[in-house]
Amino acid sequence: MDEWPIWLIGVLVLVIAGVGSVVVVRNRSRRAGRDEAVAGARAALEAAEVSRDACHGTVPEADQLFDRAHLIISGSTGASGARQAAELADRADRLWQAANG
Amino acid sequence: MADAAKAAARGPRTAARWIQWGSLALAIALLLVFLLSQRQTTDFLYGTQHVGSVDDGNDDASDDTAGSADGSTHEYTGTLPSDAALAALFAKSTIVRLPGAIATFDEPRVLAAIGHADQVRAQQDDPQPKIKVIVAPPDLSDTDEDRIAALPGDNLRIVGLAVTFAGYDIMPSDTDGWQQQFVTGDVTSLILSRLAGVLHEPEPSEAASAVQWRTPTTAELRTVVDGLGTDRLYTAPGADLDEVPPVAGQAFPTTPPIVVALPRQVAGEPVPDYAAALAQRFPDTPIIVMYGYWCSYAGPGADNTEVATASYYSRYGQLISENAYPQWNVLNVYLQQWARIRYAGLFDRPLPYQLPDPVGVALPVLPWLFLACVLVFLGASVHSARRRPDAAPGGDEAPADGSGTVPMSSWGRLAGLSSLAVELSGLADDRTNPRLARGVVRLTAAREALDADRSAAIVGSQLDAAQREFGKLADLLDRPDYRPEAYLAGRSS
Numbered sequence: 259m260d261e262w263p264i265w266l267i268g269v270l271v272l273v274i275a276g277v278g279s280v281v282v283v284r285n286r287s288r289r290a291g292r293d294e295a296v297a298g299a300r301a302a303l304e305a306a307e308v309s310r311d312a313c314h315g316t317v318p319e320a321d322q323l324f325d326r327a328h329l330i331i332s333g334s335t336g337a338s339g340a341r342q343a344a345e346l347a348d349r350a351d352r353l354w355q356a357a358n359g
Numbered sequence: 360m361a362d363a364a365k366a367a368a369r370g371p372r373t374a375a376r377w378i379q380w381g382s383l384a385l386a387i388a389l390l391l392v393f394l395l396s397q398r399q400t401t402d403f404l405y406g407t408q409h410v411g412s413v414d415d416g417n418d419d420a421s422d423d424t425a426g427s428a429d430g431s432t433h434e435y436t437g438t439l440p441s442d443a444a445l446a447a448l449f450a451k452s453t454i455v456r457l458p459g460a461i462a463t464f465d466e467p468r469v470l471a472a473i474g475h476a477d478q479v480r481a482q483q484d485d486p487q488p489k490i491k492v493i494v495a496p497p498d499l500s501d502t503d504e505d506r507i508a509a510l511p512g513d514n515l516r517i518v519g520l521a522v523t524f525a526g527y528d529i530m531p532s533d534t535d536g537w538q539q540q541f542v543t544g545d546v547t548s549l550i551l552s553r554l555a556g557v558l559h560e561p562e563p564s565e566a567a568s569a570v571q572w573r574t575p576t577t578a579e580l581r582t583v584v585d586g587l588g589t590d591r592l593y594t595a596p597g598a599d600l601d602e603v604p605p606v607a608g609q610a611f612p613t614t615p616p617i618v619v620a621l622p623r624q625v626a627g628e629p630v631p632d633y634a635a636a637l638a639q640r641f642p643d644t645p646i647i648v649m650y651g652y653w654c655s656y657a658g659p660g661a662d663n664t665e666v667a668t669a670s671y672y673s674r675y676g677q678l679i680s681e682n683a684y685p686q687w688n689v690l691n692v693y694l695q696q697w698a699r700i701r702y703a704g705l706f707d708r709p710l711p712y713q714l715p716d717p718v719g720v721a722l723p724v725l726p727w728l729f730l731a732c733v734l735v736f737l738g739a740s741v742h743s744a745r746r747r748p749d750a751a752p753g754g755d756e757a758p759a760d761g762s763g764t765v766p767m768s769s770w771g772r773l774a775g776l777s778s779l780a781v782e783l784s785g786l787a788d789d790r791t792n793p794r795l796a797r798g799v800v801r802l803t804a805a806r807e808a809l810d811a812d813r814s815a816a817i818v819g820s821q822l823d824a825a826q827r828e829f830g831k832l833a834d835l836l837d838r839p840d841y842r843p844e845a846y847l848a849g850r851s852s
Binding site for chain 2: 261264265267268269271272275279282283290293294297298300301304305308309311312351355358
């Protein structure tokens, strides 16, 4: 029975490997989802910027929405915040487009 | 072509997956085997054999005195006369021989020794009563033994063949002694050595009362040989062995033994040595000759005889000397002793081959195998975790773009939409420029997502957004041929 530490180590390694693999996969997918959402939000912001620059008048509500979206995305935000920012930017974009006819 | 490439890409990956989960399953299986094998004990047996006692041939040897101690399991055959008759017999002479007694001894020598002992003890400061010898039948109940012990004076008691004096049971200590006790029932030397012991005198030589052996006559031998049946057993008149115990198969696995059962022999006369004579007649055959409770052996492996005899009679001698057992019981346990010696692996005797237990053989390697499996699993897991779970979203699998157009790879769509943007840029004016710019922004985002190996969904959503912008742009310009659906379809055909 001198080998019992081997069994113990083996079982521990297995458990750690299982926990580790779950954590790694979850972290990676979370980070990937966040990165994707942030990238989407940036694209939406850029698109909204184009609309704002093309707009002749000013739309205060759209400006406000855009600023809020910008504020969210410039901080370190998660996936949900980035999605919210993208939605705000889209709304601002639509408002400016509508104002522009 | 694409299928082959896909299969080639998938091959090593599935193999790695097989290795990963296979090693995990093996590790768990090894762990289970290890845990289940923990029921094994440190009890080593070199063979299966039944250990029994003389009483019934089945009980474990640890309770081998149960039969004589517990009246409920043993039918006592020895009987004593009533108290009055016992007292009358006791008063009559120095040697009191009760009905049914089996022990014999050289009476003149014993009487002389007792006379000497009485004389010596009379001269001591504390005079003691004269010694009497009580010869009782074997197999007495505890009450009957107590009745004998309760008789007045310092008596030498012989129950069956067991001699007790001055608080001691007297046992022979060598083969000659046991032979005297059991072959002929002669206890002279036991009595004399005990009396000498009480007086602190040197013990007399036992040679005078040793069993004398002689070669059996031709007629005697023929009687025995002719009497051997198919079971190779001869039971002489006066002996009570009716069959050879089955344990003989374990004690002598190769050749069934020849067994000759004789009654207890007459003391003082030469005893025919059938074992040696039969061993000459039947070479390479185990031969057991029983004289009463004495078993003598001749045949193959005869050098074990001393071990078997000494271990058997030193362990059971007391029990079978004071009780009456069938010869079958005595022989059964004697044969078990042979089986024990055969399987004990003592004295470099070869053991019967036994298949090694695979678990027992593998047990020392098992933890290392387990650890190896765990490490392989760990390595495979790390290896598969290093590579991207969905490596190329736009690479080899075309996402449905949801607009009913021909499914295209994301790269294809990006390329198509990019060239559409170039063509549209020539037509665009102030009114349409923002749309073109927004579409290009979306295309850039899609391009970045593709470069960063992002998921197909985000790439598709950006491409869809660009496609919408370009669609509206084409509508504004009233150029249906620049609608992205039509443009992309034209490119891909």
